[in-house]
Amino acid sequence: MIAEPAMILIPSVVFLATVIRSAFGFGEALVAVPLLALMVPIEVAAPLAVLVSITVALIAVVQDWRRIHVRSAGWLVLSTMVGIPLGLWLLKAVAGPVVKAVLAVVIIAFSAYTLLSRKDRALENDNLAWLFGFGAGILGGAYGMNGPPLAIYGALRRWPPQHFRATLQGYFLPASLAGMWGYWLAGLWTPAVSRFYLLSLPFVIVATLLGRAINRRLHARRFLVYVHGGLIVIGVILLFQALAGPTGTHPRPR
Numbered sequence: 583m584i585a586e587p588a589m590i591l592i593p594s595v596v597f598l599a600t601v602i603r604s605a606f607g608f609g610e611a612l613v614a615v616p617l618l619a620l621m622v623p624i625e626v627a628a629p630l631a632v633l634v635s636i637t638v639a640l641i642a643v644v645q646d647w648r649r650i651h652v653r654s655a656g657w658l659v660l661s662t663m664v665g666i667p668l669g670l671w672l673l674k675a676v677a678g679p680v681v682k683a684v685l686a687v688v689i690i691a692f693s694a695y696t697l698l699s700r701k702d703r704a705l706e707n708d709n710l711a712w713l714f715g716f717g718a719g720i721l722g723g724a725y726g727m728n729g730p731p732l733a734i735y736g737a738l739r740r741w742p743p744q745h746f747r748a749t750l751q752g753y754f755l756p757a758s759l760a761g762m763w764g765y766w767l768a769g770l771w772t773p774a775v776s777r778f779y780l781l782s783l784p785f786v787i788v789a790t791l792l793g794r795a796i797n798r799r800l801h802a803r804r805f806l807v808y809v810h811g812g813l814i815v816i817g818v819i820l821l822f823q824a825l826a827g828p829t830g831t832h833p834r835p836r
């Protein structure tokens with residue numbers, strides 16, 4: 583039985599995470615799953631987060647499909663699928679704290695350099711999309727954390743905030759659907775997951791619309807600052823997790 587306060591706190595956590603996801607296109611996994619796991623088993627928290635991800639992505643795709651860079655999203659999805667098996671192998675073969683520490687240092691160094699550098703570095707086409715998608719697949723397979731490479735790619739492409747958000751949702755919709763299918767096959771899509779999802783659904787819808795409104799008001803240059811600032815926060819959290827050692831739980835793909 584879930585404690586009564588959790589019935590209020592779970593929708594609140596989902597609301598906060600959804601606003602972040604809808605406004606910036608990524609980053610909600612490190613908010614939602616760890617906090618939800620304090621109230622419900624991780625076997626419930628992770629599928630719930632993926633159901634929410636599907637809902638956010640579906641609403642965003644319906645609203646802003648014209649802003650999706652379909653070619654970019656397609657290459658990212660395909661190369662992610664190729665990278666996932668390597669990520670699963672990495673999860674078993676290499677100590678988790680080591681991988682997280684290396685990833686954290688790379689993310690922090692890249693974003694800090696980008697923010698401090700006076701040179702505007704950009705990718706003019708999708709020739710390297712496969713590399714970032716492959717990296718997202720590796721991280722997604724190993725730690726369910728494929729968002730950072732995608733955010734870095736979008737930032738390097740200099741997509742405006744609306745295109746950045748829409749394209750990442752175009753990526754996350756099939757990725758999250760595949761993840762939820764895996765949960766269903768594993769028997770983890772339980773009545774408890776559905777119950778908490780339906781409880782949180784009104785909050786998800788409101789938060790998605792609120793995040794979209796925030797996104798539409800962001801200036802392109804300032805948006806990139808926020809993106810790299812968010813990546814640095816993610817890097818710091820990863821570094822803290824690496825130093826703290828394995829926890830036994832991993833957020834699902836974002």
